[in-house]
Amino acid sequence: MRSEICNHPRIVDAETCLAGCTCGGDHPAPEVTLYSGEDAAQMMAEECRAVYGDRPVLLLFDPETYAVAGADLEQRLLSEKVNLTTHQFDSNPVATAALIDTVRDLDHGMALIISVGSGTINDLGKYSASEDQIDFWCLPTAPSMNGYTSGIAAIKVKGVKRTLPAAPPKRIYARPEVIQNAPLKLRQAGFCDVLAKVVSDIDWQCESLLFSGSYCGLPAAMMTTVEKSYSEHGLEIGRGDESAVMGLFHGLLISGVAMSLAGSSAPASGGEHLVSHFWDMREPLTGREPELHGLQVGVGIILSTACYRRLRELAAEDFPRRGEELFAATAAEIPAIWGPYADEVAKQFQGKRDALIQFNTLLPQKWNELQTLFQQVQSPEYFAELFARTGAPFNLEAFRLTKEEFMLAALNSRAIRERITVLDLAAHAGVLDLAANDALQLLSC
Numbered sequence: 230m231r232s233e234i235c236n237h238p239r240i241v242d243a244e245t246c247l248a249g250c251t252c253g254g255d256h257p258a259p260e261v262t263l264y265s266g267e268d269a270a271q272m273m274a275e276e277c278r279a280v281y282g283d284r285p286v287l288l289l290f291d292p293e294t295y296a297v298a299g300a301d302l303e304q305r306l307l308s309e310k311v312n313l314t315t316h317q318f319d320s321n322p323v324a325t326a327a328l329i330d331t332v333r334d335l336d337h338g339m340a341l342i343i344s345v346g347s348g349t350i351n352d353l354g355k356y357s358a359s360e361d362q363i364d365f366w367c368l369p370t371a372p373s374m375n376g377y378t379s380g381i382a383a384i385k386v387k388g389v390k391r392t393l394p395a396a397p398p399k400r401i402y403a404r405p406e407v408i409q410n411a412p413l414k415l416r417q418a419g420f421c422d423v424l425a426k427v428v429s430d431i432d433w434q435c436e437s438l439l440f441s442g443s444y445c446g447l448p449a450a451m452m453t454t455v456e457k458s459y460s461e462h463g464l465e466i467g468r469g470d471e472s473a474v475m476g477l478f479h480g481l482l483i484s485g486v487a488m489s490l491a492g493s494s495a496p497a498s499g500g501e502h503l504v505s506h507f508w509d510m511r512e513p514l515t516g517r518e519p520e521l522h523g524l525q526v527g528v529g530i531i532l533s534t535a536c537y538r539r540l541r542e543l544a545a546e547d548f549p550r551r552g553e554e555l556f557a558a559t560a561a562e563i564p565a566i567w568g569p570y571a572d573e574v575a576k577q578f579q580g581k582r583d584a585l586i587q588f589n590t591l592l593p594q595k596w597n598e599l600q601t602l603f604q605q606v607q608s609p610e611y612f613a614e615l616f617a618r619t620g621a622p623f624n625l626e627a628f629r630l631t632k633e634e635f636m637l638a639a640l641n642s643r644a645i646r647e648r649i650t651v652l653d654l655a656a657h658a659g660v661l662d663l664a665a666n667d668a669l670q671l672l673s674c
């Protein structure tokens with residue numbers, strides 16, 4: 230039996246990691262490796278047999294991912310005499326605790342779980358494997374989000390979406406032809422998710438400057454090395470050009486690695502992600518089936534960049550010192566917005582109450598340094614135009630969001646997480662309403 234040592238390159242090598250660090254902290258080198266090529270499924274099948282021999286392997290897919298890549302992989306695994314069990318989820322599965330139970334009932338005694346798919350199927354395999362200490366590999370089918378390589382999985386527990394720790398896959402095998410031909414909407418979603426880093430990194434720097442000092446330049450440095458291959462290529466990504474779509478895919482893989490290296494989702498998840506979580510969490514209350522993660526995040530990017538632009542116009546002396554009052558006003562909205570989930574949300578918001586009250590003194594004090602950060606953010610028009618360039622519509626109507634639901638999220642999603650983001654800065658500077666209206670104009674056409 231071949232050893233488990235993998236010859237494929239790691240997605241990011243250890244030296245690159247260390248070079249970009251500005252915090253002096255520990256960044257354990259990510260282990261996940263990538264094999265990319267048209268023979269990736271065959272390579273995966275042979276290596277699966279070589280590493281695991283006769284030990285049982287569980288293959289996960291849904292009807293759509295089975296059609297584009299799963300059936301082919303299954304045949305190859307069987308030809309290599311892999312001891313295979315398969316499980317097909319229904320179309321459009323949601324990563325719920327119930328489906329995790331389904332997978333965990335199947336994975337007893339398994340040596341390996343392989344997911345064929347994107348966000349949800351990856352999260353279901355990754356989380357189950359991680360909980361049951363089973364190896365995990367994946368064959369991605371779309372460049373739709375950055376979760377392939379991250380150390381977290383988004384699972385709905387009792388109707389509330391949670392971000393839970395889950396070990397990233399050991400190996401990823403990618404077939405460019407499959408990635409390239411993923412549906413346009415999935416490519417557009419990945420494009421938005423990877424570009425979120427541009428704003429979330431500034432959110433993190435603001436928070437770090439004001440409170441934690443936890444910022445490290447490493448994630449941003451890692452992204453800078455690949456950014457050019459996708460950021461200016463919305464049109465080509467929309468057309469399905471191989472180099473642009475694979476550039477996007479690599480950007481997403483590196484973004485996930487950057488999160489796991491930083492030990493936090495802060496580098497890739499700021500205020501722009503909160504609105505997406507807000508709509509996911511509101512599903513049981515509104516009945517609106519959430520749109521793809523990346524697309525909702527794209528809407529959040531328009532809001533966040535509108536906030537930064539409004540903040541840029543302010544001087545330190547314009548800052549209203551009404552921390553207590555603003556906190557109380559947002560907290561008062563929680564019961565009506567969240568119904569049965571209000572207690573959980575209130576607890577999160579309470580977690581940053583002290584920090585928000587400190588805004589009264591800290592923000593005017595650090596205003597000049599903050600301004601330097603605000604200046605680095607591009608305009609909402611820039612991003613709206615970039616996202617639309619993929620050829621798919623980018624507006625509230627396309628994402629089945631009403632103006633009311635958009636405004637509700639814009640003004641209140643800051644309450645659902647403890648993390649300080651630009652939405653808190655804008656709210657306490659008195660410009661969140663204005664920024665939300667700016668974003669609404671752009672998203673209504």
Ligand SMILES: [Zn+2]
Nearest residue numbers: 250251252445
């Ligand atoms: Zn560092």
Ligand SMILES: [Zn+2]
Nearest residue numbers: 375422522526
């Ligand atoms: Zn994301």
